[in-house]
Structures are given as C-alpha cells and as structure tokens.
Amino acid sequence: MAFQTAPRQPVPVSVLTGFLGAGKTTLLNRLLKAPDMAGTAVIINEFGDVPIDHLLVEQASDGIIELSDGCLCCTVRGELVDTLADLADRVQTGRLAPLARVVVETTGLADPCPVLQSIMAHPALLAAYRLDGVIAVADALNGEATLDAHEEAVRQIAVADRIVLTKSDLASAEAVASLRARLARLNPGAPILDAAGGKADVGSLFDCGLYDPSTKSVDVERWLRAVAADDHHHHDHDHANHGHRHDHRFETFSLTLDRPIAFAAVANFLDLLRSTHGEGLLRMKGIVETVEEPERPLVIHGVRRFLHPPVRLAAWPDGRRGTRLVLITKDVPQDYVRRLFDAFAGRPGIDTPDRTALEDNPLAIGGYRP
Numbered sequence: 001m002a003f004q005t006a007p008r009q010p011v012p013v014s015v016l017t018g019f020l021g022a023g024k025t026t027l028l029n030r031l032l033k034a035p036d037m038a039g040t041a042v043i044i045n046e047f048g049d050v051p052i053d054h055l056l057v058e059q060a061s062d063g064i065i066e067l068s069d070g071c072l073c074c075t076v077r078g079e080l081v082d083t084l085a086d087l088a089d090r091v092q093t094g095r096l097a098p099l100a101r102v103v104v105e106t107t108g109l110a111d112p113c114p115v116l117q118s119i120m121a122h123p124a125l126l127a128a129y130r131l132d133g134v135i136a137v138a139d140a141l142n143g144e145a146t147l148d149a150h151e152e153a154v155r156q157i158a159v160a161d162r163i164v165l166t167k168s169d170l171a172s173a174e175a176v177a178s179l180r181a182r183l184a185r186l187n188p189g190a191p192i193l194d195a196a197g198g199k200a201d202v203g204s205l206f207d208c209g210l211y212d213p214s215t216k217s218v219d220v221e222r223w224l225r226a227v228a229a230d231d232h233h234h235h236d237h238d239h240a241n242h243g244h245r246h247d248h249r250f251e252t253f254s255l256t257l258d259r260p261i262a263f264a265a266v267a268n269f270l271d272l273l274r275s276t277h278g279e280g281l282l283r284m285k286g287i288v289e290t291v292e293e294p295e296r297p298l299v300i301h302g303v304r305r306f307l308h309p310p311v312r313l314a315a316w317p318d319g320r321r322g323t324r325l326v327l328i329t330k331d332v333p334q335d336y337v338r339r340l341f342d343a344f345a346g347r348p349g350i351d352t353p354d355r356t357a358l359e360d361n362p363l364a365i366g367g368y369r370p
C-alpha cells in the first residue's frame with residue numbers, strides 16, 4: 001500500500017546511480033510500476049544536447065522532472081538543490097500533494113559523492129529531506145571493463161547501500177561470479193541483488209534507513225569529506241563549477257534526421273560503427289523514425305560493442321518524429337561518425353561516399369580504424 005509522508009517529516013531521497021547503459025532507467029521503469037511507488041517524484045539528469053531519457057521513462061510526465069543538460073555532479077548540482085527545495089516548498093504551501101519519496105537518477109558519468117553531499121548537508125534541504133540510500137546498478141556484460149577504466153564507476157559501487165546486478169542473462173556464469181566477487185570487495189556491506197533474477201524490488205531497494213557513510217569503506221568517508229571541504233571553500237560562489245571529478249576525454253554529441261530512414265541503413269550504420277570504434281562507444285541511445293514503420297519509433301540502446309535488441313514503441317512519446325541519436329564516446333572521431341551517418345542517411349557531403357560505396361569499403365571515410 002502506498003504511504004504518504006506527513007507534510008513536515010523529511011522525505012526519503014534515493015539516489016540511483018550506475019555507469020553508462022548499466023540499466024538504471026530500465027530498473028526505474030520497473031520499480032515505478034509497483035503500487036508502493038505512488039507519490040514518488042523522479043528527478044532525472046542526462047548528459048547530451050538532445051534529451052532522450054524523459055521519453056524512455058514510462059510514467060505520467062508530470063511525475064518526472066528533468067534537469068538540464070550537463071552532469072549532476074558538477075554543472076547541474078545547483079539545479080538539483082533548487083529543484084528539491086522548490087518541490088518541498090510546493091508541498092508546504094499545498095500546491096503539490098505530499099511526496100512519499102524522491103528518486104534521483106544520475107547520469108552514468110556522475111561521481112555520486114557531490115550529489116550525496118548536497119542532499120545530506122545543503123542547508124536548504126536539511127529539514128525537508130533525508131538521504132535514504134544509494135542504489136548502484138552494475139552491468140554484468142560490461143561491469144569489469146568499466147571498473148577497470150573509470151574511477152566514477154568504482155565510486156558509484158563503493159557508496160552504494162544496495163547493488164543491483166543487471167544483464168546477468170547476457171553474461172557467462174563465470175563473468176557474473178567474477179564481477180560479484182569484485183563488487184563485494186569494493187563494497188562488502190551492500191547486498192547484491194540480481195535484477196534479471198527478479199530480486200531487485202521496491203521492498204529490497206528502498207527504506208535503507210538514514211545514509212551512513214561510516215558503514216562504507218574508508219574511501220567513501222574520505223571522498224565525502226573532500227567534497228564537503230571543497231564546498232566550504234567555494235561557499236556562495238562558483239556554485240556550478242566545482243566538484244569536477246570527470247574524465248574529460250568523454251565526448252557527447254548527437255545525430256539527428258528529420259525524415260524516415262530505412263531500417264537496413266540504420267542497422268548497417270550501427271554495425272559499421274561498432275566494428276570500427278566499438279570500444280570507444282561508451283553509450284549510444286536514441287529513437288529512430290524508420291521508413292517501414294514511421295508511426296512506431298524504434299528505440300536503440302548500445303553499450304560499447306553490444307547493441308541491445310531494438311524495441312518499437314507504440315507511438316511517438318512527445319509527438320515529435322524524426323531520428324535522434326545521442327552518443328557518449330571516448331577517442332572516437334566525431335567527424336567520422338557524422339559523415340558515416342550522413343552517408344547512410346542518404347545525405348552525402350561533397351567528399352563523402354554514399355551508402356553502397358561504404359558498405360563495400362568503410363575505409364572510404366577518414367577516421368576508420370581497423
């Protein structure tokens with residue numbers, strides 16, 4: 001049964017984190033369907049100039065607040081504080097029904113520590129909210145490679161109260177066991193729940209109690225102290241730009257097309273891109289208007305070399321058609337990707353070969369790396 005928090009009691013806030021494409025939105029969509037999640041406000045943040053996530057979160061749109069483009073742990077952190085403060089104000093003044101809980105989904109690239117520090121310690125939020133827990137999603141297919149390469153991913157796991165293992169249905173039993181062991185070493189206190197096995201549900205993921213950094217590894221306390229010191233130092237100015245803990249070699253860009261494209265052209269574009277630059281394609285997601293079924297958008301999800309089976313939606317979520325693909329890459333020449341897409345989309349530039357020529361010889365576009 002849904003419970004409602006009395007107006008002046010702190011509302012529990014859960015932070016949902018996990019690296020790019022690990023399965024945060026999928027988990028959130030599943031959780032939001034549970035009756036116990038009534039009265040939940042969802043705050044999402046995405047990285048990329050063409051917003052896609054809000055289209056893919058399947059809830060009545062007024063329950064979802066989207067923060068602007070940028071990353072929650074740096075440029076958008078002030079906006080998160082303002083959004084939470086505004087929600088609390090609207091509840092206090094009766095303009096919004098009392099909230100049962102808030103879920104903040106971070107971008108896959110976010111260092112969760114500054115986000116946690118804001119929720120736990122920002123003076124504007126202290127009375128209205130309490131940090132309930134951190135849920136970190138770890139992808140069995142890409143988890144180990146991600147932990148090897150990205151410090152953010154290690155932090156996401158280390159701060160968690162609950163770890164949700166995803167994609168165990170796609171990985172070998174050995175890979176799952178090895179990742180589980182590594183996650184347990186990084187965070188011995190957090191239960192690891194297998195989403196594919198149906199283990200991660202509302203009851204096991206929420207109401208963790210008050211977030212307690214002292215139950216985490218020594219590193220977590222150190223990271224949070226470092227953020228607090230940083231915040232104190234920057235008090236009242238430059239609120240937007242401190243706390244960067246990113247690997248700045250990431251690049252985000254989008255590809256758009258405002259008319260339908262043949263399914264085969266998209267499939268070949270994605271195949272060629274993955275075979276030429278798969279390791280650098282940290283995340284690719286988007287919505288495609290195909291010639292074959294223009295009424296039903298095709299949703300594409302890729303993580304590194306793996307392309308998840310595309311899914312058709314019943315209708316255009318925001319009424320706007322066309323293709324919007326967002327890519328987060330590392331060491332992939334953007335110009336190559338754009339020209340490749342243009343060629344498959346049938347708009348070759350002056351010096352760009354067309355689709356047929358490309359399918360025969362991907363070397364025809366500069367930037368191809370065998």
Ligand SMILES: Nc1nc2c(ncn2[C@@H]2O[C@H](COP(=O)(O)OP(=O)(O)OP(=O)(O)O)[C@@H](O)[C@H]2O)c(=O)[nH]1
Nearest residue numbers: 019020021022023024025026108166167196301308
């Ligand atoms: N087979 C399988 N696919 C999954 C599982 N969890 C997520 N996926 C797929 O993984 C892809 C990415 O999932 P998302 O939920 O969008 O991942 P995310 O963490 O929200 O991604 P970003 O925040 O955009 O980086 C989608 O195609 C999902 O259907 C799982 O347990 N098994």
